[in-house]
Amino acid sequence: MRSSWLRLILLLHFLLLDGQILPSQSKAATPTPPPLPALPVPSAAQLRWQRREVIMFFHFGMNTFTDSEWGTGRESPAIFDPAGLDAAQWIDDAAAAAGASLVILTAKHHDGFCLWPSRYTDHSVARSPWRNGRGDVVRELADAARDRGVDFGVYLSPWDRHERTYGRDVEYNEFYMAQLRELLTRYGTVSEIWFDGAKGKNATNMTYYFEDWFETVKQLQGSINIFSDAGPDVRWVGDESGFAGSTCWSTINRTMLRIGDAGIVNYLNTGDPRGTDWVPPECDVSIRPGWFWHKNETAKPLSQLLDIYYKAVGRNCVLLLNVPPNSTGLISKGDTVRLREFRSAIETIFGTDFAKGSKAKASSQRGGDGGGFAASNVLDGDDDTFWAPKAEEVSRGERQGYWIELSELNPWSRFNVIRIQEAIAMGQRIRLHFVFVDGAAVANGTTVGHKRLHRLETAACGRTVRIWIAESRGPPLLSEVGLHFDPFVEQSKNRAK
Numbered sequence: 001m002r003s004s005w006l007r008l009i010l011l012l013h014f015l016l017l018d019g020q021i022l023p024s025q026s027k028a029a030t031p032t033p034p035p036l037p038a039l040p041v042p043s044a045a046q047l048r049w050q051r052r053e054v055i056m057f058f059h060f061g062m063n064t065f066t067d068s069e070w071g072t073g074r075e076s077p078a079i080f081d082p083a084g085l086d087a088a089q090w091i092d093d094a095a096a097a098a099g100a101s102l103v104i105l106t107a108k109h110h111d112g113f114c115l116w117p118s119r120y121t122d123h124s125v126a127r128s129p130w131r132n133g134r135g136d137v138v139r140e141l142a143d144a145a146r147d148r149g150v151d152f153g154v155y156l157s158p159w160d161r162h163e164r165t166y167g168r169d170v171e172y173n174e175f176y177m178a179q180l181r182e183l184l185t186r187y188g189t190v191s192e193i194w195f196d197g198a199k200g201k202n203a204t205n206m207t208y209y210f211e212d213w214f215e216t217v218k219q220l221q222g223s224i225n226i227f228s229d230a231g232p233d234v235r236w237v238g239d240e241s242g243f244a245g246s247t248c249w250s251t252i253n254r255t256m257l258r259i260g261d262a263g264i265v266n267y268l269n270t271g272d273p274r275g276t277d278w279v280p281p282e283c284d285v286s287i288r289p290g291w292f293w294h295k296n297e298t299a300k301p302l303s304q305l306l307d308i309y310y311k312a313v314g315r316n317c318v319l320l321l322n323v324p325p326n327s328t329g330l331i332s333k334g335d336t337v338r339l340r341e342f343r344s345a346i347e348t349i350f351g352t353d354f355a356k357g358s359k360a361k362a363s364s365q366r367g368g369d370g371g372g373f374a375a376s377n378v379l380d381g382d383d384d385t386f387w388a389p390k391a392e393e394v395s396r397g398e399r400q401g402y403w404i405e406l407s408e409l410n411p412w413s414r415f416n417v418i419r420i421q422e423a424i425a426m427g428q429r430i431r432l433h434f435v436f437v438d439g440a441a442v443a444n445g446t447t448v449g450h451k452r453l454h455r456l457e458t459a460a461c462g463r464t465v466r467i468w469i470a471e472s473r474g475p476p477l478l479s480e481v482g483l484h485f486d487p488f489v490e491q492s493k494n495r496a497k
């Protein structure tokens with residue numbers, strides 16, 4: 001009896017000392033580290049921006065009162081009088097109604113009229129009858145947005161048709177930077193700034209000191225994203241219809257970009273898989289034909305807005321939707337109704353995910369079942385978790401590459417939208433992919449990025465959906481996969497009949 005006790009104690013002692021019991025328990029709990037990122041990767045501010053998906057532009061100013069798109073700079077401030085201006089209505093009935101988490105205001109458009117009382121010019125709201133010259137549209141909107149949890153951004157046109165120093169390089173750059181400082185120091189956090197490369201063909205020659213501007217902006221607003229044709233944080237998508245390229249890389253080579261250069265629009269549209277800079281594109285488009293409000297224009301139909309959504313958000317971009325306040329200082333009823341329809345359509349489509357409850361398996365899983373990179377991560381609704389295959393995976397043959405498959409789907413659930421998302425915090429990787437339902441190909445595409453939406457002409461159903469990633473920059477990392485039904489596809493088909 002005594003000797004068996006002794007034996008047991010000795011055995012335990014031996015196992016503990018030899019590192020067999022306690023260390024092996026903790027070994028099982030040690031997670032597999034994530035793979036290395038595929039550079040370049042987004043900054044924290046760029047990642048936050050990307051996840052906004054829909055943001056809103058407000059084009060408002062002198063043009064609102066003159067029925068024009070580009071003012072001359074000779075307009076009298078006396079005509080600026082939006083008697084019923086209510087910035088809270090812009091946020092509630094337009095931005096929040098459309099699900100936009102950031103709004104950008106044209107603080108100064110090409111005509112040079114300032115929507116805030118700038119100390120450096122008298123061409124501003126201070127000279128207008130509105131609020132007896134004591135108003136500040138920038139402040140009213142920034143405050144209304146902040147009160148409602150919406151972020152704020154500004155557009156300050158470099159081309160200024162009013163300012164007399166325009167054309168004198170040093171003087172105008174000093175003037176412009178003084179205005180920048182006002183906008184970036186008086187109104188709290190500014191999340192995005194828009195530098196527009198546009199100017200008229202006959203505009204006075206002028207060199208903008210972009211590098212000085214950019215550095216000053218970053219000094220004054222540490223977490224801001226700077227938009228221009230060439231970034232540095234967000235780039236123009238190369239068109240004003242809201243469409244990204246069907247191949248759309250967030251990566252690009254900034255050395256190839258020049259602000260205001262029409263020759264680079266195709267490059268901007270698609271980006272560059274070999275790009276050394278992370279500068280994702282933003283799709284700017286107006287809900288109406290013009291950027292500014294005109295009495296005789298109306299909002300685009302819902303079907304067109306949805307098409308834009310698929311070609312912007314569904315192609316790895318952020319949609320910057322412009323909604324112009326009218327001369328009363330309110331967003332017109334027709335626009336607010338359309339924005340609510342738009343949001344509710346998005347909720348109808350994406351509110352139900354037929355992939356939920358399915359089983360996920362993949363060509364391989366980094367670290368095996370307990371490694372933290374399981375195929376099932378694509379079904380957890382969390383953009384930060386992802387499926388990662390084993391790095392060395394190369395399965396030869398026809399289906400070479402990586403795949404992930406959802407099975408045990410309800411065969412009666414019809415879907416016509418396939419949503420695929422990459423874990424872009426780790427870099428954008430996928431170059432070519434295919435989607436199969438029960439073995440039949442239904443969709444294919446090149447890039448994925450933050451979100452790729454395949455909208456099918458004909459609804460599909462089946463027990464399995466497989467995504468085959470045929471080419472990628474390193475192992476692909478998928479954060480989410482969803483299957484949805486879009487009733488508007490069929491409605492627009494029926495109308496076309």
Ligand code: FUL
Nearest residue numbers: 069196197198199284291
């Ligand atoms: C363009 C401008 O010329 C338009 O008026 C508008 O502001 C649009 C967003 O950018 O370049």
